[in-house]
Amino acid sequence: SSTFRDFALERDYLMRHALPSLRKFGESRGVVVVFVDLRWGVTSEESSSGAVVRLCLQEIDACRPFFVGMLGERYGWHLDPSRQDELLEHTMDTGQDIYPWVGNFRDRSVTELEMLHGALLRPDLAENVSFYFRKHKDFLEKMGGEIQDVDRPAYEAESAHAKAGQDRLKEEIMEKFARNVTEYSTVKELSDRLVQDLSKAIRVEFPIDEDHFDQWDAISLQ
Numbered sequence: 001s002s003t004f005r006d007f008a009l010e011r012d013y014l015m016r017h018a019l020p021s022l023r024k025f026g027e028s029r030g031v032v033v034v035f036v037d038l039r040w041g042v043t044s045e046e047s048s049s050g051a052v053v054r055l056c057l058q059e060i061d062a063c064r065p066f067f068v069g070m071l072g073e074r075y076g077w078h079l080d081p082s083r084q085d086e087l088l089e090h091t092m093d094t095g096q097d098i099y100p101w102v103g104n105f106r107d108r109s110v111t112e113l114e115m116l117h118g119a120l121l122r123p124d125l126a127e128n129v130s131f132y133f134r135k136h137k138d139f140l141e142k143m144g145g146e147i148q149d150v151d152r153p154a155y156e157a158e159s160a161h162a163k164a165g166q167d168r169l170k171e172e173i174m175e176k177f178a179r180n181v182t183e184y185s186t187v188k189e190l191s192d193r194l195v196q197d198l199s200k201a202i203r204v205e206f207p208i209d210e211d212h213f214d215q216w217d218a219i220s221l222q
Contacts, residue, residue, distance in 0.1 A: 001038050001056075001067070001068070001070070001118060002070035002111065003072065003074040003075070004076075006072050006154045007072065010190055013187035013188070014035065014187075014190070014194065017188075017191045018191040018194050018195050018198075019033070019035050022202075025202065026202060029202065030206075031202060033202070036062070036063050038056045038114060048087070050087060050090035050093070052077075052091050053094065053110055057095060057098070057102075057114070057117050058098075060114060060118045061117075064125070065125045065205065066128045066129075066198070066201060066205075067118035067125065067128065067129045067130075068129075068131075069114075069118065069119065070132045071169070072136065072139075073134075073136055073155060073157045073163070074156070074162070075112075075157060075158060075162035075163070075169075076109035077109055077110045077111070078112075078162065079106065080159065081161065088110075091110070095113070108169075109169075112165070112169050119131075126177060131173050131180055131181045132183075132190055132194065133170065133182070133183045133184075134183075134184060139186070141185075
């Protein structure tokens with residue numbers, strides 16, 4: 001889970017590097033590893049019909065007990081007191097029909113709803129939850145050459161209201177899952193650590209006789 005416009009670099013790199021490594025590791029345990037990107041699987045028709053929250057939360061259910069959250073400066077699609085958003089209001093209604101708890105968090109961004117459902121409201125899943133915070137200034141300094149000028153505004157908070165929401169979300173994650181949080185400055189740092197974290201989670205969830213699989217203890221990271 002992450003916001004959409006500002007995480008294209010991470011998504012692309014993880015698909016090309018982290019996923020193949022994790023699939024190879026999973027095969028050693030008879031496990032098929034699949035990444036579910038909560039932004040790629042929603043069609044424009046589903047989005048315009050108000051199905052985004054419902055579909056994303058259902059995908060999180062399908063992926064349990066695993067959950068990965070990535071956070072930058074952008075808060076994501078949310079109800080801003082300064083303007084009306086009928087589509088998002090309808091999207092919240094549709095999500096609330098299936099997940100009544102959404103009604104208590106209608107002022108939160110769609111991305112925060114995903115993180116609430118995937119982790120923050122389920123502290124019992126801590127062993128299989130990972131959060132990655134982008135180190136904003138360092139990332140722009142080291143990865144800025146790969147970000148097009150037209151996309152740079154998306155790497156900043158949308159407004160003061162959005163910044164307050166994102167700051168609060170990060171604080172709540174640190175309060176509840178501090179040991180599950182990693183900061184990163186490049187996409188490779190993110191990928192390498194994510195492979196380590198998910199490999200450990202897979203080991204816990206799908207235990208086997210490790211003596212027969214020593215060769216998988218050190219995954220070749222790309």
